[in-house]
Amino acid sequence: MSDTHYTTSHEYIRVDGGEGIIGITDYAQAQLGDVVFVDLPPIGKSLSKGTEAATVESVKAAAEVNAPVSGTVVEVNGALADTPALVNEDPSGEGWFVKIKLADTSELATLMDENAYREFLKTVS
């Protein structure tokens, strides 16, 4: 059983058991434009909530992907090195960034669920 949570800075984390997959939302990839490079963290790096997990560069912009919750990096999406466009093509699937082992599942309560995020997007021009 998995469930997805969202941040106001347009990251998602899809949680399954004690692990979660972090990516950026479809709205975020559309705002960035064509992604040309993704810089991923080393396996084993510990991330605290809200700090930089990865960076993503498009043709004209660069942005940080922040960890929605605290945890330790257990896997990164190696496919992005050769095919960064996956972030544009399939942000919630093949275009994921980092898998972490959650440090504290109670932090998830601070995030939005899908409905809340959809409502939040209406408030963003």
Next chain:
Amino acid sequence: MRYLPLNAEDRAEMLARAGVASIDTLFADIPKAKRLDHDLDLPMRKTEMDVERLLSGLAAKNVAAGSVPFFAGAGAYKHHVPASVDHLIQRSEFLTSYTPYQPEIAQGTLQTIFEFQTQVAALTALDVANASMYDGSTATVEAVAMARRITGRSKAILSGGLHPHYAEAVRTVSTMAGEETEVLAPDVFAAEDFCSLIDADTSCVVVQNPDFFGNLRDLSAIAATCKTKGALLVGVFTEVVSLGLIQPPGAMGADIVVGEGQSIGNRLNFGGPYVGLFATKTKYLRQIPGRLCGQTVDASGRRGFVLTLSTREQHIRRDKATSNICTNSGLASLAFSIHMTLLGDAGLRRLATINHAHAVDLADRLTAVPGVQVLNKTFFNEFTLRIAGDAAQAIERMAEMGVLGGVPVSRLLPGRGLDDLILAASTEINTDADREAFADALQGALSC
């Protein structure tokens, strides 16, 4: 630029707007003792002709580099710049344009940058070069900062053979950034051993070749040690013409190579503008500071040029940028590129060979002067002399005799007990008669 004079009403209006009673209020932060409490001792008015006469008289007190036998180097070298270089860089398309903000519209400018980068990469034996930096010292600062980003370590070890100005620039910026720098003692004989100094906190070792004292260094061993210990080797040069003869730092294993490009295409220019060269390996591409020009094809498949990987730069990346630099030494790098193109591979080698031959001849002549010793076992076009006397005084005496006979080491490294050392350089501009005049003047200076 227009000259905008102020009258009393203008001043009053500006002071009122700023909300202060007098101009002195604005200088409150400067200690009183440091402020001038009287007007400068200058005449209220003079005619244009009077001013010209006065200033010409002052200028005539200088001994200009081009007017006498000239042997000063120490990081800035007097070479011949062909008239064609100046003619070409003065074309208005080049002379008046700044780093293009809508870059792709200026294909000619981008092509010259691309060719400059290609030349720098070839000269340094590395994969990729940027569009240039301000000068050799700031390029060195950027190389150290890049090594810190890549390794995630702080301490930079600077060779005692690194130009003192370069070391000072690195130390200044590092201190402000809260980073650690270890500057080794002046190394006149290239005898220092880095290997034992590199530890788990060392980001890079910075070594100049030929070094400040003119010695040639083999960087291979230090490159291997750096690799084993996870630090980067930054190779530095102040005399780019040397690369026409000696092994480039990239070929000896340097990860980043930086240096001063003034010697090719650019005059002494009273210390600037100069042009910093910066090259590295492809794997560090995204960590490079400054502008990068790339070659591509347009929609119709024709060759074209673009500024690329701009997301590293501060106008996009803000505080996460690789560097605060977002520009390049456009005109100086163009002069470099034009002169290098005129020289070509064979021309550069020949120029370097002449430089070395002239320096060898100078060393022979100076060694024959009683009380003078050449300290170098190896050198390119510059070497260190030990004289029986004070170097700064000897150089002053030679200047009075109409010879600019090098640079006293104590001028750049004061208080180090190096008062009897002179750096002397001989480039292609010196004639046999010039070198003879130097030897005679030095003999004269030492015997008085």
